[in-house]
Amino acid sequence: HGREEIVVNGTVATAIPHLPFSSLGDFGPGLVNKLSVTTVDAPILQHMNIIDTPGVLAGEKQGIMRGYSFAKVARWFAQRSDIILVFFDCSKTDVSDELKGIIQQLQDFHIRVRCILNKVDMLSSKELVRVYGALMRSIGRIITNAEVTRVYWASNNSDSTLEDANDSHFINSSLREDQEALD
DSSP: OOSSOEEEEHHHHTTOTTSTTGGGGGGOHHHHTTOEEEEOOOGGGGSOOOOOOOOOOOTTHHHHTTSSOHHHHHHHHHTTOSOEEEEEETTOOOOOHHHHHHHHHTGGGGGGEEEEEEOGGGSOHHHHHHHHHHHHHHHHTTOOOSSOOOEEEOOSOTTOHHHHHOGGGBHHHHHHHHHHHHO
16 A cells, blocks of 8 residues: 555565565565566555466476566465465366466465456356366365365356356355454
């Protein structure tokens, strides 16, 4: 939160003592040069910070293009987070090596992780069952918790007929239930 919108590059953000980013410099210039911090005058941000990470890469791009360990950076942020949202596109339920590494780094924080299957409004009910099953199979091979991982559904369409089919999986109602349980 800030009184005005300001964008600060990673080199500056990691050097400002009152910001919590100084130790991100340990990950090297590959991360610091891509990092930016923005302040916005939005009342909700008085109570939270939002971290948006880049998408997960597949194949050789993950090691060559990043210049830092994305999984280790994700763990750094996870250690400081109250909730971690991991989005899966409904058209891409396979788990790349990089995403597998990130999920493994988040295992210690599994209570904070929420997996979200995004864009379900683009699917028919039959396709949703298939995609949901494929995603559960993919993440079930990685997540070693005793409990089955709950996957929330997110839709860009508020008129989605899928929401009526199983309201408890939709992100709005499910996260509201989680918050009520914490209160």
